[in-house]
Amino acid sequence: MNYDSIIIGAGLGGLTAAAKLAKTGQKVLVLEQHDLPGGCATTFQRKKFTMEVGLHEMDGFGENSFKKKIFDELEVFDNVEFVRLPEFYRTVWKDIDFVFPENFEEAKARLKDMFPEEAVAIEKYFRFILGLGLEIENLPRTKMQKRIKKSLFPLFYPKLVRSTLNTAGGFMDKLFHDERLKMILLSNSSYYHDNPYDLSLFYFAAGQNGYYSNGGYFIKGGSQKLSNYLMNYIRQQGGEVLLRKEVVSIITENGRAVGVNYREGKTMNSAEIQAYAGQVIANAAIPLVAKKLLHGDAGIRLQQQTAQMRTGPSVLTVYLGFKKPPKAIGNRIYSTFVIDDSISSAKDILSNAHAGFDKRSFVFVDYGMIDSGLAPEGKATGVICTMDYASDWKDLDKKTYRLKKAEVAENLISRLEKILPGIKKIIEYQEVGTPLTIERYTFNPDGTPYGYAQNLHQSARKRLSNKSIVPGLYFASAWSSPGGGFTGAILAGYTCALKVLEDTREKE
Ligand SMILES: Cc1cc2nc3c(=O)[nH]c(=O)nc-3n(C[C@H](O)[C@H](O)[C@H](O)COP(=O)(O)OP(=O)(O)OC[C@H]3O[C@@H](n4cnc5c(N)ncnc54)[C@H](O)[C@@H]3O)c2cc1C
Secondary structure (H helix, E strand, C coil): CEEEEEEECCEHHHHHHHHHHHHCCCCEEEECCCCCCECCCCEEEECCEEEECCCCCEECCCCCCHHHHHHHHCCCCCCCCEEECCEEEEEEECCEEEEEECCHHHHHHHHHHHCHHHHHHHHHHHHHHHHHHHHHHCCCCCHHHHHHHCCCHHHHCHHHHHHHCCEHHHHHHHHCCCHHHHHHHHCCHHHCCCCCCCEEHHHHHHHHHHHHHHCEEEECCCCHHHHHHHHHHHHHCCCEEECCEEEEEEEEECCEEEEEEEEECCCCCCCCEEEEEEEEEECCCHHHHHHHHCCHHHHHHHHHHHCCCCECCEEEEEEEEECCCHHHHCCCCCEEEECCCCCCCHHHHHHHHCCCCCCCCEEEEEHHHCCCCCCCCCCEEEEEEEEECHHHCCCCCHHHHHHHHHHHHHHHHHHHHHHCCCCHHHEEEEEEECHHHHHHHHCCHHHCCCCECCEHHHCHHHCCCCECCCCCEEECCCCCCCCCHHHHHHHHHHHHHHHHHHHHHHHC
């Protein structure tokens, strides 16, 4: 069977790329190994609870933002409901209990009130982040614009250049003296990377700008709603999305990717089916493409290109179903970052991410604080989430793995109990998802949802482009440019589709 484009994986990057290409008239085939579309952007049912797998919050939709343009074009806003979060987050650390407002002018004022001696630096901080956001909005998009601006890039985009040469932690150290202020601003840095002193300022500042400027959002009913909508949109545009179909290899001819071999998902013995296309787009993890799906010279070249690249950290989640919403026992905030008291400065964040679960900092997200649509009337769901690493779980036998999961849940819930007395008593259901769970459902190596680490050395332009070094093969995922998270994967999918369309036009 021949297609214009075959997309391996129905994560947000794959779905967005396929939706744009199908809308433009391409004949597309999306192959997904799981029985649901969405990758990390999925939900699962337990009792009457809908558990959200991969969305705490996504940054909002600035009038001129690229994401808003994409969602407008794909008619997402008419079909998926977004719920604005009441505040950004709460930080609890030692004597600090700070609620970061979702309005950045108010955030600035409250931080200046609390840290008057840092007022000038606070002003500079927000000016830099918001300025970077404006530069990103005005990035050259067409080939012509890119040509004109290349030599003048540092002149037009000084903050962007600076952000790719600094770490988030280094930037904070240059600006601020008070560790409490740094910790408040870095509370959610774990959403980007495990070490603020290795985290590229570009990823941190670009992401934070989205939240500071446009607020945080949840998808009503869970992220599965967005993934399902995109799948149905592709089908309405004449595209095919096949679930439970695992791609086992990419077919190359004269060094060019021309198709794939796939089989019924999870059935090792089913016959392989061939499908051919003008190009192949991998939403699947790039290391997987290099080591498993591409054979021969093409695979070796991609392995060599990526040999030095480091994979990002993973996360552990305790999924919780509550008999009654935590607000009934006094919770007031959607997401609370609990920074452990053993941390004395931002420099300790990395070692804390590897500490025991009796000390590891965590975030508690209470979906019951908004109209999330995840639980029946009078009940609620929530998650406790921490940084985590597949290597700490890999060699455990089944029983030890199960016991460790139970122990970790007990530890984290007991620590939450100290902040929110009574939480234990209202838990009706609990389940732990480890990095290995993420790996099992998405095939992402080491269960990383963010692709290659968003560190200084793999920042922005150093990230793999959407067009691979193998002719006919493209990338649309958190692993490729621009990066991870919902917004990153959606932008990766769309820019990948634009690249494919540009190359197709040039060929014609
Ligand atoms: C617990 C958790 C919390 C998160 N919280 C947030 C958050 O609050 N905000 C935010 O912005 N981001 C968050 N993220 C990150 C975000 O969800 C991901 O970065 C993003 O969804 C990744 O999208 P992707 O397109 O790269 O693909 P993925 O979601 O990784 O999906 C890849 C898809 O490819 C499929 N696939 C792989 N190999 C094959 C094959 N051989 N054949 C067929 N199919 C294949 C997989 O099954 C999968 O469906 C979170 C993630 C997790 C896990």
